[in-house]
Amino acid sequence: MGYTITEKILGRTTQSGKPVRAGSEIEVKPDYVLGYDFPGYLDLIFQQMKNEFGIKKVIEPERFAIFIDHMVPANTPEEEDLHIVTRNWCAENKVRLHEREGIGHQVAAEAGYAVPGGFVVHFDGHVSQLGAFGTLAIGIHTQLLEAFVRERITFTVPETTRVNLTGILPPGVMARDVFHHLVRVLGPRSCRFQVLELGGFALKGLSLEGLQTITGLAMFTGALTAICNPDQRAIKYAQERCHLNMNPVSSDSDATYAAIHNVDLSNLAPLVVVPPNPAGTAELTEYTGLDVQSGYLGSCASGRLEDLRAAANVLRGRRVAPGFQLHIVPTSQAIMASAAKEGLLTTLIEAGAFVTSSSCDYCYGRIATMTKGQRAVSTGTLNVKGRMGSPESEIFLCNAAAVAASAVEGKIADPRKYLKAINT
Amino acid sequence: MSLPSLHGRVAYIFCEADFDVDQIVGVENIRLTNPDELADCAMQRFDPHFAEQVKDGDIIVGAENFGYGHPHFAPMIGLRHLGIRAIVAESFATGYWREEIAEGFPQIACPGIISCVERWDVVEVDWNTKELNNLTRGTSLPITPYTNSELGMLQAGGLVPYLQKKI
Numbered sequence: 105m106g107y108t109i110t111e112k113i114l115g116r117t118t119q120s121g122k123p124v125r126a127g128s129e130i131e132v133k134p135d136y137v138l139g140y141d142f143p144g145y146l147d148l149i150f151q152q153m154k155n156e157f158g159i160k161k162v163i164e165p166e167r168f169a170i171f172i173d174h175m176v177p178a179n180t181p182e183e184e185d186l187h188i189v190t191r192n193w194c195a196e197n198k199v200r201l202h203e204r205e206g207i208g209h210q211v212a213a214e215a216g217y218a219v220p221g222g223f224v225v226h227f228d229g230h231v232s233q234l235g236a237f238g239t240l241a242i243g244i245h246t247q248l249l250e251a252f253v254r255e256r257i258t259f260t261v262p263e264t265t266r267v268n269l270t271g272i273l274p275p276g277v278m279a280r281d282v283f284h285h286l287v288r289v290l291g292p293r294s295c296r297f298q299v300l301e302l303g304g305f306a307l308k309g310l311s312l313e314g315l316q317t318i319t320g321l322a323m324f325t326g327a328l329t330a331i332c333n334p335d336q337r338a339i340k341y342a343q344e345r346c347h348l349n350m351n352p353v354s355s356d357s358d359a360t361y362a363a364i365h366n367v368d369l370s371n372l373a374p375l376v377v378v379p380p381n382p383a384g385t386a387e388l389t390e391y392t393g394l395d396v397q398s399g400y401l402g403s404c405a406s407g408r409l410e411d412l413r414a415a416a417n418v419l420r421g422r423r424v425a426p427g428f429q430l431h432i433v434p435t436s437q438a439i440m441a442s443a444a445k446e447g448l449l450t451t452l453i454e455a456g457a458f459v460t461s462s463s464c465d466y467c468y469g470r471i472a473t474m475t476k477g478q479r480a481v482s483t484g485t486l487n488v489k490g491r492m493g494s495p496e497s498e499i500f501l502c503n504a505a506a507v508a509a510s511a512v513e514g515k516i517a518d519p520r521k522y523l524k525a526i527n528t
Numbered sequence: 529m530s531l532p533s534l535h536g537r538v539a540y541i542f543c544e545a546d547f548d549v550d551q552i553v554g555v556e557n558i559r560l561t562n563p564d565e566l567a568d569c570a571m572q573r574f575d576p577h578f579a580e581q582v583k584d585g586d587i588i589v590g591a592e593n594f595g596y597g598h599p600h601f602a603p604m605i606g607l608r609h610l611g612i613r614a615i616v617a618e619s620f621a622t623g624y625w626r627e628e629i630a631e632g633f634p635q636i637a638c639p640g641i642i643s644c645v646e647r648w649d650v651v652e653v654d655w656n657t658k659e660l661n662n663l664t665r666g667t668s669l670p671i672t673p674y675t676n677s678e679l680g681m682l683q684a685g686g687l688v689p690y691l692q693k694k695i
Contacts, residue, residue, distance in 0.1 A: 157695065243623070244626065253695060
């Protein structure tokens with residue numbers, strides 16, 4: 105029997121370097137260990153290293169990369185103090201620090217940590233989006249500490265659920281809708297403790313950015329992470345950026361899967377995820393006309409060029425409804441620069457959008473905070489209670505074009521009537 | 529070395545699948561860290577008299593995919609402070625499971641549990657036979673075994689002491 109891409113990648117990182125089977129508990133050496141500073145996360149790991157383990161510096165600092173993407177810019181002295189701790193630690197440890205370059209999971213791809221065939225750990229599960237490039241990237245939560253104090257970490261090889269996507273997305277339907285549709289058809293516990301492996305002809309019709317969106321949200325199927333067998337686009341993207349020389353790997357045709365699903369995308373329509381549950385997928389048309397006061401286009405899940413283009417297509421020559429707050433936050437500074445060169449930012453700003461440099465802070469309500477009774481449409485990661493402010497505010501997740509259409513009307517709106525062809 | 533014995537009453541049953549544990553303390557309280565404050569707000573919306581009734585050693589029972597969503601540490605800090613010593617559920621959400629096992633807090637996957645217990649039944653977990661025994665009803669159910677590292681974290685009392693022993 106053959107091996108899955110996950111079994112091959114994890115096997116390579118063992119001492120023997122041989123492929124492993126799902127269910128085995130093994131010692132693996134991550135190619136990269138990533139994290140961002142946030143109170144109780146990296147600062148705690150730094151303290152634990154020193155105080156509980158007597159370790160002053162990480163070994164092989166080139167395997168580590170740290171991001172300052174939350175609390176950017178700082179708005180209290182304590183937040184800036186935390187950033188200073190992180191900057192100092194990185195300097196002392198000779199670890200690369202990416203500050204103010206954008207949301208770390210996107211910057212990780214841009215900076216070359218998304219190596220096809222590579223194994224990456226982080227505490228945050230949205231790092232799964234490196235799976236778009238054939239990288240096995242897993243959020244291991246507080247257990248990331250092990251990667252800071254040992255060369256290897258103990259890890260149980262997960263089973264894999266394979267999803268074959270077929271069909272071409274209709275206009276106005278985006279990668280986000282594909283993911284939310286997967287949660288709808290597979291269920292929020294379909295891939296618990298497993299890897300979600302995406303395949304099928306439809307992948308060719310999705311951009312790498314779209315695959316980042318889908319893989320980045322994998323946790324809401326219960327999955328540890330998601331991964332695609334890297335195609336030529338992913339390999340080319342990685343080769344232009346990566347510092348590690350590694351052979352890309354793919355699943356064997358006779359690999360063993362926990363389940364295989366075929367999902368056709370041909371008849372998909374724009375979706376919303378109804379609060380307060382990330383599995384509350386519904387047809388957007390069921391909610392059109394619902395008053396909405398705020399819109400957020402950004403996050404590690406969305407906010408890339410194709411999202412900005414989709415919003416610009418809707419907003420070109422139109423205006424955001426009076427009183428509506430539309431926040432557009434490109435996922436990285438590099439994306440923002442590209443959007444500026446394309447003229448997208450001008451279109452968005454002229455339409456009345458509030459466009460800002462990249463930061464994680466809109467996604468969890470640190471800024472642009474909603475109060476009781478307000479409602480947002482959002483391309484953020486989550487719609488749980490209180491995520492973007494008051495527990496009595498609401499978040500409807502949807503695609504970037506739907507956020508833009510809703511901004512024009514001040515109500516949840518179907519983007520298809522504003523678009524000629526979003527996917528061309 | 530085995531795990532500490534677990535013998536207590538079923539203090540509450542969450543029948544809702546994909547249960548968001550933040551509801552236990554309320555989203556408005558998830559940033560709290562003080563165990564006393566978290567114990568005060570825990571379970572208020574489910575049973576305002578919970579704190580008076582619960583005893584040290586009691587357990588909580590959950591349904592499928594317990595801990596789905598974006599769970600924080602606060603709810604379980606509150607429940608532990610009230611005396612809850614384990615969560616037994618049909619199954620657990622991946623992230624929640626990793627976090628709470630790393631806290632050294634027993635999470636026990638026990639398919640079938642929801643239909644085999646009533647609130648205030650007395651149960652015990654036999655780690656040797658890997659069974660949960662409902663002493664009130666005289667029934668037993670198998671529990672899902674831990675991996676070695678999960679067992680190590682629970683035995684050591686959490687991730688840090690576990691890694692200290694390992695290094």
